[in-house]
Amino acid sequence: MGETNILGISCYYHDSSAALVKNGVVVGAAHEERFTGKKHDTSFPLNAAKFCLDSQGMTIGDIDHIAFYEKPVLKFDRFLSQSIEGFPETAKMFLRAVPFWFTEKLRVPRIVNKKLNYKGNVFFIEHHLSHAAASFLPSPFSNAAIVSVDGVGEWATTTWGEGENNAINLSGQINFPHSLGLFYSTMTAFLGFKVNNDESKIMALRAYGEENKKENEFYKKLKQVVEIRKNGSFALDMKYFSYHRGLKMPSAELSRLLDCPVRKKEERLKQKHKDIAAAGQMVYEEALFNLLNHVQKETGRKNIVIGGGCGLNSVANGKIINKTRFENIWIPPSPGDGGTSVGAALYAYNCILKKERKFIMENAYLGPSFTNKEIKNFLKENKIIYHAFKNEEEIVAKTAKLIDENNIIGWFQGKMEWGPRALGNRSILGNPCNLRAKNRLLKIKERENFRPLCPAVCREDAHKYFHCDNPLPKSTDFITMVYKVKEDWRKRISAVVHVDGTAGLQTIKEKDNPLYYNLIKEFGKLSGVPVIVNTSFNLGGKPIVNTPRDAYDCMMKTGIDCLVIGNYLVYKKENSN
Amino acid sequence: MNIFLKNIKEGMYYFAELIANLINTTLLLFAFIFVVGPTAIIAKIVGKKFLQAKGGGADMSDNKKKREDFYKQF
Ligand SMILES: [Fe+2]
Numbered sequence: 001m002g003e004t005n006i007l008g009i010s011c012y013y014h015d016s017s018a019a020l021v022k023n024g025v026v027v028g029a030a031h032e033e034r035f036t037g038k039k040h041d042t043s044f045p046l047n048a049a050k051f052c053l054d055s056q057g058m059t060i061g062d063i064d065h066i067a068f069y070e071k072p073v074l075k076f077d078r079f080l081s082q083s084i085e086g087f088p089e090t091a092k093m094f095l096r097a098v099p100f101w102f103t104e105k106l107r108v109p110r111i112v113n114k115k116l117n118y119k120g121n122v123f124f125i126e127h128h129l130s131h132a133a134a135s136f137l138p139s140p141f142s143n144a145a146i147v148s149v150d151g152v153g154e155w156a157t158t159t160w161g162e163g164e165n166n167a168i169n170l171s172g173q174i175n176f177p178h179s180l181g182l183f184y185s186t187m188t189a190f191l192g193f194k195v196n197n198d199e200s201k202i203m204a205l206r207a208y209g210e211e212n213k214k215e216n217e218f219y220k221k222l223k224q225v226v227e228i229r230k231n232g233s234f235a236l237d238m239k240y241f242s243y244h245r246g247l248k249m250p251s252a253e254l255s256r257l258l259d260c261p262v263r264k265k266e267e268r269l270k271q272k273h274k275d276i277a278a279a280g281q282m283v284y285e286e287a288l289f290n291l292l293n294h295v296q297k298e299t300g301r302k303n304i305v306i307g308g309g310c311g312l313n314s315v316a317n318g319k320i321i322n323k324t325r326f327e328n329i330w331i332p333p334s335p336g337d338g339g340t341s342v343g344a345a346l347y348a349y350n351c352i353l354k355k356e357r358k359f360i361m362e363n364a365y366l367g368p369s370f371t372n373k374e375i376k377n378f379l380k381e382n383k384i385i386y387h388a389f390k391n392e393e394e395i396v397a398k399t400a401k402l403i404d405e406n407n408i409i410g411w412f413q414g415k416m417e418w419g420p421r422a423l424g425n426r427s428i429l430g431n432p433c434n435l436r437a438k439n440r441l442l443k444i445k446e447r448e449n450f451r452p453l454c455p456a457v458c459r460e461d462a463h464k465y466f467h468c469d470n471p472l473p474k475s476t477d478f479i480t481m482v483y484k485v486k487e488d489w490r491k492r493i494s495a496v497v498h499v500d501g502t503a504g505l506q507t508i509k510e511k512d513n514p515l516y517y518n519l520i521k522e523f524g525k526l527s528g529v530p531v532i533v534n535t536s537f538n539l540g541g542k543p544i545v546n547t548p549r550d551a552y553d554c555m556m557k558t559g560i561d562c563l564v565i566g567n568y569l570v571y572k573k574e575n576s577n
Numbered sequence: 578m579n580i581f582l583k584n585i586k587e588g589m590y591y592f593a594e595l596i597a598n599l600i601n602t603t604l605l606l607f608a609f610i611f612v613v614g615p616t617a618i619i620a621k622i623v624g625k626k627f628l629q630a631k632g633g634g635a636d637m638s639d640n641k642k643k644r645e646d647f648y649k650q651f
Contacts, residue, residue, distance in 0.1 A: 073651035081627035083609075087617035094609050099601060108650070123647040177628055244628060352647055 004353065005062055007052065008345025009112070010069040010130070011044050012105050014196050015338030015420075018045040019366075020052035021345040024358035026138065028052040029366040029418045031338050033543040037550075040196065041543075044104075045341070046115050051368055060116050067348040068112075069340035070127035072105050074154035078176055086245035093246020123352060125344045127153025128308075131335070132170060134343025135307030136163035137350050138361035139330040140474055145301040146170070147292060150308030150336075151181035151196075158233075160295045163305070166350035166357050171298070177244040178236050180287055181309050183226060186241055187280035189249035191273050192263035202277045203315050204451045205269070207500040209278025218272075218279035221257050226283050232294020234287045269450070285316045289323045302327040307343070311335025311480070312420070314504045318481040321469040329469070333364035333478035334419030342418070363512040364423055364478055367416025370548055375566040378548040385574040389567050392515055399429075399564050400522035403532060406434045408441060410537055410563040412551040413515055416544070421479045422536035423506055424456060424516035426544045426551075428560060430533035431495070438495035441533060444558040446540025454479055455496035456506040456534040458520055465489050465531060466505055476507040493531050506534055 008019040011032070019029035028051065033039055035047030053059060079097065083090045104111065109122050125133070131148040143164040150157055157179035161170035184202065185195045193201050210216040227235045238244060240254040248262075255261050263273055292304065304326040306317065311331050320329055332339055350357055370378075379386045389395045402409055409429040417423045428444065430437040432455055442449055455465075459477075462468050467484040468476065475481070482504045490497045497503055510517045524530025537554060538544045545551045548565055555563045555572050563570040620627065 071650055073649075077651075080613075083613050084617045084620060085627040087609075087613055090613075091606075091609055094613065095602060095605050098605050098608075106650075121648045124650050125647060348647075352644055 003062075004064050004349065004355070005058065006065045006067055006345045006348050007049060007063050007116075008067045008069065008341035008343070008348075009045060009049065010337060010339075010341040010344065012042055012100070013337055014040045014042055015336060016042050016045045016048070017334075017338045017341040018048035018052050019341040019345050020056060020058075021342075021349050021359075022056060024346075024349050024355055026342055026346070026359055026361065026366060028055045029342050030368065030416065031334075031418075031543070034367070034416065034546040037543060039541060039543050044111060044115055048341075049116060055368070060118050063118065063120075065120065065123060065348050065353075066112055066116075066118055067123040067125055067344035068108055069125060069130040069337070069344040071124045071154055072108055074126070076101055076106060078152075078155050082176075082244055082246070089245040089247060097246075123344070123348045125347050125352075126156075127340070128156045128159040128170065128173065129168065129347055130340035130343035131307035132159065132161065132163070132168050132343070133347035133351065134339045135305040135311070135330070135332050135335060136168060137166070137346040137357060138332060138342065138359055139303075139305045140360050141303040141305065141328065141330060143301060144303035144305045144330070145295050145299040145326070146305050146307065147295055148308035149180050149288060149291075149306070149310035151185060152176045152179055157181060158291070158308075160291070160298075162299045162301060166354065168347070168351055172232075172295075174233055177238055177241070178234065180226075180234065180284060182241070182243055182249070183236060184280065184284055184310065184313070186243065186249040186254070187277065190254065190258075190262050191277060192265045192267060195249060199309075199312070201448065201451065202280060203313060204498070205274055205277040206281040206315070207278075207498050207502070208450060209271075209274035209276070211278050211282065211500070213282060216275050216279050216282070218258055218276045219282055222276075222279045222283045224257065225254070226287055228287050228290050232291045232298075234291070281315060284310075284313070285319065285323075288316055289320070292320060292324045292326065296325045304329050306331045307335050307339075309336040314480055314482045315502070318469075318483050318502075321473075328471070329473050329475065331473075331475045331478065331480040332361060332419070333417065333421065333423070333475075333480075335480075336420070339419065362474075362509075364418040365415040365425060365513070366418040368546060369415040370566065372566045372568075375548050375568060378552075379568060379570070382552075384552065384570060387569045387571075389569065392518075395515065395564060395567065396518045396522045398569065399519055400526055402562065403429055403431050403523050404526040406431050406437050407561040408437065408444065408559060410551055410555045410560045410565070411516075412537065412545065412548065412563065412565040414513070416546060419478060420536075421506075422534065422544055423478065424508060424513050424534060426537040426546075427456075427534045428537050429519075430535075431527070432493040432531050432533045433495065433527055433529060435495055437533065440559050441495075441535060444560060445535060445538075450499075452498035452503065453496050453533050453535055454504045454506055455493060455531045456508060456516075456520060457531045458517055459507045459509050461524075461530050462505065462507050465493070465529075466503065468505075472507065476505060477509065477512070479504050479506045481505070489529070493529055496531065496533055
């Protein structure tokens with residue numbers, strides 16, 4: 001039997017990406033933004049596709065099928081319906097978008113042919129099927145309920161159903177404009193932040209707001225905006241929104257309802273803004289748990305997988321096991337649109353070609369890597385002063401010591417992570433016991449001081465420091481859950497404890513990343529707590545670093561003290577002149 | 578001389594882009610006013626709602642579809 005190679009592609013909305021599935025196994029996946037340096041790059045993922053092929057020593061001639069993550073004509077149908085329904089207000093949206101529809105979005109087969117020189121047919125898989133596939137097919141479950149909660153795909157914004165072995169059946173859907181993702185994005189815009197980028201800021205800010213439903217005046221008001229129905233579904237009162245007319249997300253009516261103008265970007269955050277964030281999160285969670293409980297009843301499944309951009313709402317995710325009748329949960333490292341190239345390719349293999357499932361996504365290390373030789377060449381060619389480690393034990397011992405001495409480390413090792421979060425290969429690391437280190441890290445990342453930093457802990461230690469679900473979900477390895485930090489440890493690791501006592505932790509298994517695992521253990525021996533700060537290795541507003549050059553430049557432009565890159569240590573102070 | 582020719586070439590490129598944009602926008606505006614507009618008016622008269630409709634979404638159940646269905650963009 002010959003090999004079957006499928007290239008998955010996602011692009012032209014946000015976070016374009018490519019993924020390669022070889023005989024049912026995801027062997028490579030990357031987001032285009034990492035290669036182009038343009039955050040949330042939407043362009044055709046030519047670099048990501050090239051990486052996937054090169055990493056396996058393949059050419060396009062080795063690819064049997066290409067799978068695209070949505071059905072463009074259905075999406076165009078929704079776009080036209082929106083334009084007609086909102087006439088004449090949709091003029092700006094229509095004039096802006098139509099050229100892209102005719103030059104790119106409706107010409108995918110031609111573009112694939114032209115850019116990749118691919119001659120075969122392309123599979124077009126519905127947006128929400130791609131999400132469902134990305135969350136179920138690589139999950140550790142043989143059967144599960146599937147829920148995708150999203151901004152919008154073609155028409156569907158929310159879908160649910162079940163997966164069993166290599167079959168997916170979506171039995172319910174809610175269509176545009178009723179969307180929990182777009183509701184959350186509207187709250188993001190209302191509070192003066194950037195849609196499709198700053199939703200995590202609302203998740204952070206809500207902890208400073210009133211989380212008692214009886215006391216939060218905005219909660220009652222926002223309940224009028226989202227109708228939560230007994231049958232598990234929900235509907236938005238569209239008079240409070242403008243996005244369906246291609247205008248700004250919230251309408252003037254929402255300002256009237258909340259008795260608060262839309263916050264300007266530079267305006268100081270007031271208590272009412274924090275309360276609105278808390279109210280938005282509470283309403284979102286209520287609608288989500290209501291839907292999940294309905295799906296559990298309908299399917300009778302004990303396992304749940306979550307897909308769609310809302311799968312990044314780790315605050316809500318951390319409560320799912322508690323608030324629903326599901327017993328086990330899995331969320332992929334890239335549940336949003338960026339992850340649909342994996343979903344589309346796996347869907348083609350498992351569901352269209354009807355081949356059995358062979359892959360569980362144990363870790364997210366699917367991206368580009370660099371050999372020690374390549375790194376050394378880069379350092380030498382650029383006359384960078386560096387120190388070589390003798391072996392991995394020395395890397396671990398020296399780096400742990402540097403972190404314990406409150407240095408901020410740029411950590412560049414192995415294959416880049418799949419998904420928006422750094423998981424210990426393209427990370428900035430610091431000491432969780434030191435608040436000064438936290439402030440320095442926030443400055444490096446150009447982050448607002450209300451945003452928390454994430455702790456990384458070895459899986460077997462997680463229950464000691466955090467109130468996690470039991471059994472610990474596998475997807476805590478991907479920072480998909482926020483849990484409470486145990487009271488006894490909050491002071492000790494204060495740099496990673498949010499104002500409400502929670503943390504979005506990353507757990508690590510030794511076999512997935514032994515170097516990182518051993519580093520955390522070694523730091524534990526020095527500090528008494530085997531927990532470190534892990535944040536993504538990037539400049540504010542830029543994608544995570546991809547190459548040694550990106551990593552070095554990032555260190556030199558920020559307050560990072562040193563770079564541990566492959567087998568080498570580079571101090572910023574030694575290279576500052 | 579070379580710089581002069583290069584500047585002329587660049588100028589012409591921008592001019593062509595400007596003209597193309599102008600034509601595009603005019604055509605699209607025309608389509609918006611004379612195609613989208615009347616459709617919207619007729620839809621309003623007959624009470625047709627485009628967005629609240631449950632339809633539009635594809636049937637996403639896996640087992641009914643053949644491989645050829647996935648080659649379609651709709
Ligand atoms: Fe999506």
